[in-house]
Amino acid sequence: MPMDKTFNAAEAEARLYDAWEKAGAFRAGANASRPETFCIMIPPPNVTGSLHMGHAFNNTLQDILTRWHRMRGFDTLWQPGQDHAGIATQMVVERELAKSGQPGRREMGREAFLEKVWEWKEQSGGTIVNQLKRLGASCDWSRNAFTMDPNFQRAVLKVFVDLYEKGFIYRGKRLVNWDPHFETAISDLEVEQVEVNGNMWRLRYPLADGATYRHPVAFDEEGRPTEWEERDYLTVATTRPETMLGDTGIAVNPSDERYAHLIGKEAILPLVGRRIPIVADDYADPSKGTGAVKITPAHDFNDWGVGQRTGLRAINVMSGRATMFLVENPDFTEDCTPSDEALALDGLDRHEARKRIVALAEEQGWLDGIDQDRHMVPHGDRSKVAIEPMLTDQWFVDTAKIVQPAIDAVRTGRTEILPERDAKTYFHWLENIEPWCISRQLWWGHQIPVWYGLDIWPARFEDDGDDTLDEVEIFELLEDGAFNHADPTHHCAFDFEGVSEKFLDDLASLPQPLNNARVIEVASRAEAIDRLAQALADYNLNEDPTHLVYPVWRDPDVLDTWFSSGLWPIGTLGWPEETAELARYFPTNVLITGFDIIFFWVARMMMMQLAVVNEVPFKTVYVHALVRDEKGKKMSKSLGNVLDPLELIDEFGADAVRFTLTAMAAMGRDLKLSTARIQGYRNFGTKLWNACRFAEMNGVWEGHATQAAPPAATATVNRWIIGETGRVREEVDAALAAYRFDSAANALYAFVWGKVCDWYVEFSKPLFDTEAAAETRATMGWVLDQCMILLHPIMPFITEDLWATTGSRTKMLVHTDWPSFGAELVDPAADREMSWVISLIEEIRSARAQVHVPAGLKLPVVQLALDAAGREALARNEALILRLARLEGFTEAASAPKGALTIAVEGGSFAIPLEGVIDIGAEKARLAKTLEKLEKDMAGLRGRLGNPNFVASAPEEVVDEARTRLEQGEEEGAKLSAALARLSEIA
RNA sequence: GGGCGGUUAGCUCAGCGGUAGAGCACUACGUUGACAUCGUAGUGGUCACUGGUUCGAUCCCAGUACCGCCCA
CATH class of the missing domain: 1.10.730.10 (Isoleucyl-tRNA Synthetase; Domain 1)
Structure with missing residues (x-):
């Protein structure tokens, strides 16, 4: 059956992909004929995601390298997989639940919700895989991995335990970026700064104990104060009045003469009545605002720093949903008696609270003024709501302790980052790295392998010395709830069994019968208190120590998704098992990824692999740019300029899309993608197709x-x-x-x-x-x-x-x-001969076209002077020259007939008689134009060769080349001039 | 404010010390043994600007302008 005129991509693609898969063509090691391995880890897309242009680009490049190595006989593995994408997936599922009118996550509880997430994953998780197949990605799908697979989970937990035991992970009460929408901490990298129009409110805080001072209000030309007024208050400026409820100090710059004398005095926080000290700190900039800054350590990163330096308390005044948390907040009410107006703000949203506080300040006369202000506000990159800095207990990776090997690996070239400039970005970030908050208050993810237990032997409780628990002591424990006041203790282990042993070790030093208590797992601290109290009460009655239990509960938080994807290279290869694949393919050869996740992912993989297995995860990192629309805009749904790779594949075929992306993949530069370009490369495929079809015929x-x-x-x-x-x-x-x-x-x-x-x-x-x-x-x-x-x-x-x-x-x-x-x-x-033939044909075609010889007209040609090489070339290629230049039959003559086209080539010239047909004017113009261009070139060459410095300093071959070109050009020029002269004789 | 890039044909971009390139678009012609998703020929450039280094600069260096991106 003869071939069709075009390739039918829509029909063929699925059929061919199926054939490859059936043949196991993409399996690890398929077609291997040499010992070298080649391994690429796919940057795992979100499991519920779908293919966008960035994926198409990224995976096309990976596929090219993979297929190329596989054809070259390398033992090749392209490892595919998907990421569970904590926040993103949880968000999608919650939205789905809401849409279908099902109970929300909180109503159904953690276990039921996670079931829903898994259902959703089963239902939509294959989408991206099928889309990658449509692109032609030759991954070894039999090894498809998922970051929530049981073996991957084991790897993640094991790494957590490992890093914990090495002292690289710690728990701490720190200010974190809190996303009030998702009610979880997020990392610095998940925060975007958005510039917004806002206000700067000036608030007057009265000085305590009747203190007053003279504040300058008028100045001379040199800025020296000329007038003062007596003040009994200090004016602070803030963009977030609602945080004032948590103020614990006012900072002024020690060099600021206006306020330096107030340092050490106190002010009274309006509404709240809290006495807050005036402290000296350079953070207060005398030239900004009023020069005096209210300090809220629990709700601002800069203020936290000031608080740390000057010993101010941190009072959290908001709940996880960013509503005011006041009435039942002992920190808030400690050492002060907040006004009713303040307490009435309890439970209000932060924005509403802001309005009320400003209104109250105005009413009560401590609003000094309002200035319009444009400033940056941090927003959650997923939730798009304003981030609230919040003081909470979180887990951190002490990145400072593991960062150095990752820096060294790139410095010494163990891992190479391309293009080079992205290595600079990498260094810059790593050299200024901050602790990495890895706990997330989510349900979907790897639950932190840490269990807490009540501290039932706090220092303030004293045994009477007999090492057994008597009735009085039990009563004391129960009644006072002594263990309820101390912070819980915790242990980290791979599983409950492991952690039980650690708690048992703790218990061993306790008095009888607690030292023999059985460790059991409960859901929460509250349940632990109940169970322990119950157990102690029972023991008091029956004195049977075998029923005593020590309840522990697991940390409910999960790990940052990037913590688990940071283990992608070893995790997918089976670590911690010593698998054959791990031995063979690790470290992997190359990582291909977008520049936007150098910090998120690349740097963290480097740090974690080095910390865990002391090896770089890949030898090369190829960082590519962004795919933009044809105007250079970032593709976004809201702009409506998104090109869907699947639609493009439907329209032009996967090959055309792939070729386009490949041809535009200049290192380090954004791609501006237009469909015209894709169409062009579709045509390229057709061209090849038809060449094969011609061959077939x-x-x-x-x-x-x-x-x-x-x-x-x-x-x-x-x-x-x-x-x-x-x-x-x-x-x-x-x-x-x-x-x-x-x-x-x-x-x-x-x-x-x-x-x-x-x-x-x-x-x-x-x-x-x-x-x-x-x-x-x-x-x-x-x-x-x-x-x-x-x-x-x-x-x-x-x-x-x-x-x-x-x-x-x-x-x-x-x-x-x-x-x-x-x-x-x-x-x-x-090579030389065909160059000569091609240029002869091009000359003739060009000449014909310029003097308007009808394209179909076959013309005779006269060979004038021609050197031996030319004669041979002509003899051997006569048929194709005649055909392609649309000529008929060569004749030889000593000189050109009148009214002929002149064709000058290397080693000779030809004439095409056109008596009567030729447009002499056009031919003269053509020759003149060609001559002019030639003359320009020759003038340049003569100039160079006439410069003794050029001849003396330039490399010999450059000088020789210039000489040759000048000779040839002059020869050609002479022929053209002669032809021009002949034409002038005619007309 | 700090850092990193970019500025080359109408558009999108390669190139990079020694004759300025491609694709698309445009113009004219054209169905010639596959291809009109095509062919042939052509138009189109002070390589942002100003200095410097060099025999020679689009390319290297310094500065200026404008445009991006990242981090505060």
Whole structure:
């Protein structure tokens, strides 16, 4: 059955992908013929996500490297998988529940909710995998991993325990970025700064104990105060009046003469009545605002720092949902008697509280004024709500302790980051790294492997010395709830069994019978208190120590998603088991990822792999840029400029989309994607398709079989294209080895379209009628095979389909050996000859077109003076020159006939008689224009060669080349001038 | 404010000390043994600006302007 006119991507893609999968073509090690391994870890997409342009780009590049290495015989693994994406997924599922009118997460409880999440994962988790398959991604799907797989969970928990035991993880009450929408802490990196229009409110805080001072109110030209007023208050400025309820101090700069004398005195916090000290700190900038800053250590990062330095208390005045938390807040009411107006704010949203406080300040006369202000407000990158700095207990990775090996690895080149400038970003971030908050108040994720127990033997409780618990002591414990006042103790272990042992060790030192209590797991601290109290009460009655229990509860929080994806390289390869894959493929070869997650992911993988297995996770990191729309805007749903890769694949085929992304993948530069470009590369696929179709029509594929070595050829044309093929193979390999994907694509485009289709196919047409026909068929078959092979990593579908419909094949293209021939195939003589032939044809075509010779008209041609090389070239290639230049029959003459076109080429010239047909004016203009251009070039060359410094200092070959070019140019110029002179004789 | 980039044809971008390139768009012609998802020919550039280094600068260095991105 003859081939169709175009490749039917829609029909073929699914069929071909299926065939690859059925053949196990993508399995780890498939087609391996050499010992070297090649491994890429996919940056795991969110399990509930869908393919966007960034994924398409990222995965195309990975697939190219993977397919290329696999064809070269490397033992290749492209490890796929998905990320559970804590916040994102939990958000999606909660939204789904709300949409379908089901009870919310809190109503159904943790266990039921997690079931829903797993259901959702089952339902939508395959989407992205199928979309990657549509793109042609040749991952080993049999090894598909998920960050919530049981073995991956084990790895994550084990690493947590490991890092905890090494002292790299700690728990602490710190100010964190709190997302009031999701009610969880988030890391610095998940916060975006958004500039907003707001106000700066000036508030007057009265000084305590009747203190007053003179405050300057007018100044002379040099800024010296000239007038003062007596004040009994201090004015502070704030963008967030609602935080004033948590103020515990006022900072002034010690060098600020206006206020320095107040340092050590106190002010009274309006509404609250709290006495707050005036402290000295450089954070207060005399030139900003009023120069006096209210300090709320529990709700502002800068204030926290001031508080730490000056010993101020931190009072949290908000709940996790950013509503005011006052009435039952002992910290808030300690040492003061808040007004009723203040207590009435309890439970209000922070924004509402702000309005009320400003209104109260105005009413009560302590609002000094309002200035409009534009400032940055931190927002959650997922929730888009304003972040609330919040004082909470969280888990942190002490990054300072593990960062150095990650820095050194890149400095010393163990891992290389490309392009180089991204290494700078990497260093900059790592060298200024902050502790990493890794606990999240979410349900979907890896629950922290830490259990808490009541501190039942706090220091203030004293045993009477007999090491047994008597009735009085039990009563004391129960009644006072002594253990209820101390902070819980905690232990970290891989599982409950492990942690039980640790608690048992603690209990061993306690009095009888507590030292024999059984450790049990309960849900919460409250339940633990109940159970323990109950157990003690029972013991008091029955004195049976075997029923005594020591209840512990697990930390309800989960780990930051990036903590688990930080283990992706070892986790997917089976760590902590010593698997064969781990031994073989780790460290992996290259990571291909977007610049936006250098901090989130790359840096953390480096730190964690080095901390856990003391090895870099990958040898090379290739960082790519963003795919933007054709105007350079970031694609976003709200702008409506999102290009859906799947729609593009439907319209143009996966190969066209892939080729476009590849050709645009210049290192470190954003891609501006337009459909026109994709269409162009779809056409490129069609071009190759039709070249193969042409070959089919000319019997090229009859009896054709895959062959590594080029056929022996004698015809110059065939020798030439074989050499060109050798060149392009070297070029493609060099480009891919250097991650110059764009160079590889462009070299192939220029070769396949510009050399094979434009010239070689045309040259072959007359050759099929000569004795060189068989050789030409063999050459064409071999060359087209090489096109398919070399293009396969970029355009896998069309090439595999062509492979199957042409010749007889022992293997699918996906496993066909990558060629190793190179420029040794170039025959310099053939190269020179074909360059000459091509330029002759181009000259003639150009001349014809410019003097408006009808395209279809065949013209005779007269050969004038011609050197030996030219004569030989002409003799060997006469048929194709006649055909492509639309000429008929060469004759020889000593001089050009009147009214003829003149064609000057290296080594001679030709004339095309056009008596009566020629437009003499046009021909004169053409010659004059050509001469002018030539003269300009020659003038430049003469200038250079006339400069003794150039001849003396420039490399010899540059000087020689300039001389040769000048000679040739002058020769050509002479011919053109002569022709021009002849024409002038006529008209 | 700190850091990192960019500025080359109408558009999108390569290039990079020694003759300025590609694709798209545009103009004219054209169905010639595959391809109109095509062919042939052509138009189009003070390589942002100013200095410097060099025999020679689009390329290296310094500065200026404008535009991006990241971090405060």
